[in-house]
Amino acid sequence: xxxxxxxxxxALAIALGLGAASACSVKxxxxxxxxxxxxxxxxxxxxxxxxxxxxxxxxxxxxxDKYPDIKVKKIVSPTEDRTAYAKQLLTxxxxxxxxxxxxxxxxxxxGKLYAWKPDELKQFxxxxxxxxxxxxxQLPANxxxxxxxxxxxxxxxxxxLPGPPKNYAEFLDDCAKLKAKGIKPLVVGGGHDALGPxxxxxxxxxxxxxNPNWMHDRRAGKVEFTGPEFVKGAxxxxxxxxxxxxxxxxxxxxxxxxxxAFLDGKGAMYxxxxxFAAAADNPETKPDFxxxxxxxxxxxxxxVVPAFTGxxxxxSSSAKNLEAAKKFALAYQLDKTNLDTSAVSDGLIPAVTGxxxxxxxxxxxxxxxxxxxxxxxxxxxxxxxxxxSGDDGMPAGVVDKWDxxxxxxxxxxxxxQEVAKFLDTEWSKAS
Numbered sequence: 546x547x548x549x550x551x552x553x554x555x556a557l558a559i560a561l562g563l564g565a566a567s568a569c570s571v572k573x574x575x576x577x578x579x580x581x582x583x584x585x586x587x588x589x590x591x592x593x594x595x596x597x598x599x600x601x602x603x604x605x606x607x608x609x610d611k612y613p614d615i616k617v618k619k620i621v622s623p624t625e626d627r628t629a630y631a632k633q634l635l636t637x638x639x640x641x642x643x644x645x646x647x648x649x650x651x652x653x654x655x656g657k658l659y660a661w662k663p664d665e666l667k668q669f670x671x672x673x674x675x676x677x678x679x680x681x682x683q684l685p686a687n688x689x690x691x692x693x694x695x696x697x698x699x700x701x702x703x704x705x706l707p708g709p710p711k712n713y714a715e716f717l718d719d720c721a722k723l724k725a726k727g728i729k730p731l732v733v734g735g736g737h738d739a740l741g742p743x744x745x746x747x748x749x750x751x752x753x754x755x756n757p758n759w760m761h762d763r764r765a766g767k768v769e770f771t772g773p774e775f776v777k778g779a780x781x782x783x784x785x786x787x788x789x790x791x792x793x794x795x796x797x798x799x800x801x802x803x804x805x806a807f808l809d810g811k812g813a814m815y816x817x818x819x820x821f822a823a824a825a826d827n828p829e830t831k832p833d834f835x836x837x838x839x840x841x842x843x844x845x846x847x848x849v850v851p852a853f854t855g856x857x858x859x860x861s862s863s864a865k866n867l868e869a870a871k872k873f874a875l876a877y878q879l880d881k882t883n884l885d886t887s888a889v890s891d892g893l894i895p896a897v898t899g900x901x902x903x904x905x906x907x908x909x910x911x912x913x914x915x916x917x918x919x920x921x922x923x924x925x926x927x928x929x930x931x932x933x934s935g936d937d938g939m940p941a942g943v944v945d946k947w948d949x950x951x952x953x954x955x956x957x958x959x960x961x962q963e964v965a966k967f968l969d970t971e972w973s974k975a976s
Contacts (some may be wrong), residue, residue, distance in 0.1 A: 686857030744839025746841030
């Protein structure tokens, strides 16, 4: 394992070196924290239809009101790929002091991130989640179920479907009935956040349901992508496209357009992370149809709930005001109002001891929270393939190949067996 760690660190260094020619200049504002004096830190965020500038500014201000000596410069990633942007910033000598939802893989091995101490993590329900070589660099703040299959109740009724399918055979039958009525069965897009959840749903039932330790076994060389479980999952995704249940033309859609397509009633089902609940409940974006939800169905009907806990704040090990950066990160992540905001504005399930959702959380969120809690008690939760991090995930760079492999399956560019061989080759290159 030590050799592997060095290779990951070297891979990041090479990637950053290649990116040096396009080093960027940071565009930032002071968010809710002021611009001068005190202990200044920079904070990298990203914006989505749910996470608007106003949400970030209000969250920041709650912390700086509590600690007025901390001044925050907010940096906004130009795309939703904040990990890639963080790499660019590191290359150009502008690595942020604090970041959110950036993958620690590569950065941690290269010594660029602060490793949280156990006593600093005692308020989190999964304190060891996302560890890299046994150390936690990203606060394990929120749980995300990836995916939940949201469905349009009106379109289901139009196709004569009484409710969610009980197993995968019923799911395929429902897709066929929807298509026969001229209704697009599944809304997808291209890229990690738009197609990845569907891919994770399939692999959750085919790979992780059978072996929750599959990724760790892959790291140990005990299993490969060319094994029967992964190949079967890849074939399922390919078949959904071949049958016309997924439209390969939709790969041109990005995440916001994919979400909007479902909200506009342009498809019956939408496999997405539970953050979609925020849009479904928001009075400004909620659709004019009822939204139901179920977890991706397995062959035998047994419940399988892919989930990821992490995605929180990370702190640079070289932050000029390291103590202020750490204090800000923990205060930001543990503030009850900020946690409530993450639930209401981004549909997340805070993984903090004793937390309960606010009464103002909408019905779609509340239903999803209830279903997740029941699944957790039943032991039905498995990792979310492709969304894990640290020791639980793939080596740096392989997730990008996993994303492209999903698109190859949908377009028919590669067969399931070819995708499996491709991913094993890319894994070897990365590790």
